[in-house]
Amino acid sequence: MSHTIQNKSKLLARVRRLKGQVEAIENALLAEKPCDEVLNLTASVRGALSGLTAELMEDHIRCHIVAPELDEAERQQGANELIDVIRSYLK
């Protein structure tokens, strides 16, 4: 079973916190808050997103690349998926 299903409620809670932070930017714009407040809210979303990404990558490695029950083809596919994401991050 994929880790995103195993850890579904934990990940959903994390994504909903992230959504709440994006909504905080929306509300700051609607309330015409000072621009530096909007900038700082945006920087905090980036931090939360990085945390979510690190967790997803780590779970992906353990569940889809390292898990003992995987066969070679499954391991290879899990590795290719991770490499694509790493490239998009480091391009």
Place this chain on the structure above:
Amino acid sequence: MSHTIQNKSKLLARVRRLKGQVEAIENALLAEKPCDEVLNLTASVRGALSGLTAELMEDHIRCHIVAPELDEAERQQGANELIDVIRSYLK
């Protein structure tokens, strides 16, 4: 007038697109989509967030640091706010 007020509708549209992308992660988790789909949705949110951040920083520079009508103290404050955000990004 702050650029986040001048450009309010444009910025709101951008933030709501970003919120939609975060909701897409939420929906992918709820629908138990494959993990690499969740990873790629997360990477696309990062791209959208970077775009929003670049736009906010650019507008901040033009409106709160460079604008001719600003006095020295206002320019200094605008610069300090930007430097704080840059440091949080590059730490």
Place this chain on the structure above:
Amino acid sequence: MSHTIQNKSKLLARVRRLKGQVEAIENALLAEKPCDEVLNLTASVRGALSGLTAELMEDHIRCHIVAPELDEAERQQGANELIDVIRSYLK
């Protein structure tokens, strides 16, 4: 055999290009070049570093996590090493 040994000459060439780019910043400072030139040279080093990092991570995944001849403990160690690096990148 580790990929950093298998790909030694290719990686050395890449690292030496990176060193050359850092030396270009050094020379620009010594020659008192305009500051935006120094800033742009610095940004180009970041791009080269990201490329090197992506290559090292990809090779690490293939050589120390996915390779068929690895046993479970070796796979686990390779995964832990990668997760540490990913966390340092995404913190």
Place this chain on the structure above:
Amino acid sequence: MSHTIQNKSKLLARVRRLKGQVEAIENALLAEKPCDEVLNLTASVRGALSGLTAELMEDHIRCHIVAPELDEAERQQGANELIDVIRSYLK
């Protein structure tokens, strides 16, 4: 006088430390050190580079955008240069 000239020796020291860290990667490859050591050395170069970049950006803002003696055209040029670098970072 540009900040890269005013702070020349401080910046040179910082760039030479960065060069030393890149040389440490080179030496690790030459000495066929374990791959995770090479990966961690690469991550530390990124941290040092981020620090250098943040310092250059901060000095650029103070010296080429905010400084009271600048005229509007100089401020505008300084801002455009910074925006180009920010875009390259956040693309």
